[in-house]
Amino acid sequence: MQKASKNHSPLYSVFAAALLVALAGCNTAGTGRPTVASNGEARIKESELRAYCPQATLREGTAFFNTYEKGGEQDPNRVVYQAAITDITRACKYGDGMMNIEVAVAGKVVPGPKYRNGTITMPIRVAVLDGDRVVYSQLHKQMVNISNGDVATQFVMNDKGISIPIPEKQTIQIFVGFDEGPVKAQK
Structure with missing residues (x-):
């Protein structure tokens, strides 16, 4: 030794x-x-690592989205596909008196009994509230090409367009979810 x-x-x-x-x-x-x-x-x-960045939350009841063949609404045997949001995250940057937020949404699409090849469009809303006041709301048309009826297809959507004045209090909330509402933007 x-x-x-x-x-x-x-x-x-x-x-x-x-x-x-x-x-x-x-x-x-x-x-x-x-x-x-x-x-x-x-x-x-x-x-920057310690700066306030509001949590992103999946709004209750908006994690899943089903598409049915025509005339088969709510019939599980006539589902074309079912989409699910599986993860959400956000990142914040500060500059010129503004908080710039990027929200990322990940999910998957599972073919149903009436599956067919093609591109599907899913309505995903990102909303930012300051208390009860909506300061940003955008309904995205997320398109996913489905070419295999035997496996789930994953998707990722990014909303990089969120820019709000730096809040005086930490009362900002970010909500994400499927939304079949009208396609319009509020900023």
């Missing part, structure tokens, strides 16, 4: 120096602007 030596090799000294230089490059304090990493990407500041 070899005894550990307190004298370190020159390779260890080079490694230690390189580590100190690398750690020094991680400092983002100072200008208040994001620094740029050596690969050209902007670094995220700690203040």
Whole structure:
């Protein structure tokens, strides 16, 4: 068994120096602007990671959406497809007095007994409320091409167009869900 030596090799000294230089490059304090990493990407500041970003919630009763063949509404034997929202998330950025929010929605479409190939259109609404007041509402027409009746088809939808004044209080709510309402936008 070899005894550990307190004298370190020159390779260890080079490694230690390189580590100190690398750690020094991680400092983002100072200008208040994001620094740029050596690969050209902007670094995220700690203040941005800790900033308020309202939760996105799937509104009750809006996680599933069925399409029936004509005349077969509510008959489970006449379902063309059933879509489900399986996950939602959001990201927030601040700038010029505005909170810019991106909402992402993931889901899947499962063929039903009356399945047929083609493109389907699903109505997905993203709504932002400040208390009881609607500050943003957009109904998206999410199109998904279904070409295999034996497997579920996944989809992802992004709404990058949400920009609201920075709220004075943390009362913002984001709701997502299928919505068969009229296709109109409120901003």
